[in-house]
Amino acid sequence: MISIDRVDHLVLTVTDVDRAVDFYERILGMEAITFPDDRRAVRCGQQTIKLHAASELVEPTATHPVPGAANLCLVANNAISEVQEHLRANDVRIEEGPVSRTGTNGAITSLYLQDPDGNLIELARYDEPVMTTDLPPTV
Structure with a gap:
């Protein structure tokens, strides 16, 4: 039996790598990186999204690599209201x-948008537990 630990990276096929890097860096706050072979990617936490141009596919590749075919859920550190304000301030259309919703580890609150290639991006925040205190009520 194989035991998988985690996702290391994923690959998005895009029409314009520079435009994709700009979006993921400027709008979603990811770190742009370039590998020694001049391939481009963005990093968030311990994961990387590699960006391959549809016009210059890297072998091996998926059977039908096309821009706009992905559906990703990314977990934000910010409150969803802050994410929403940031998207609006940058003229990014919120689809929903x-x-x-339900994430891997429980209840989440999500916003949906599309990246420049039409990939569906879900920005989620895990719902925070209700805080209780042992302090007496204030009058």
Whole structure:
């Protein structure tokens, strides 16, 4: 039996690598990186999204690599209201949300948008537990 630990990276096929890097860096706050072979990617936390141009595919590749075919859920550190404000301030159209969904580790609140290639991007935040205190009520 194989035991998978985690996702290391994924690859998005895009029409314009520079435009994709700009979007993921400027709008989603990811770090742009360039590999020694001049391939481009963006990094968030311990994961990388490699960006391959549809006109210059890297072998081996998926059977039908096309821009706009991906659906990704990315977990934000910010409150969803802050994410929403940032998207609006940068003229990014919110397709849906905020809405309640279920993530890998429980309840999330999500916003949906599209990247420049039409990939569906879900920006999620895990719902925070209700805080309780042992302090007496204030009058």
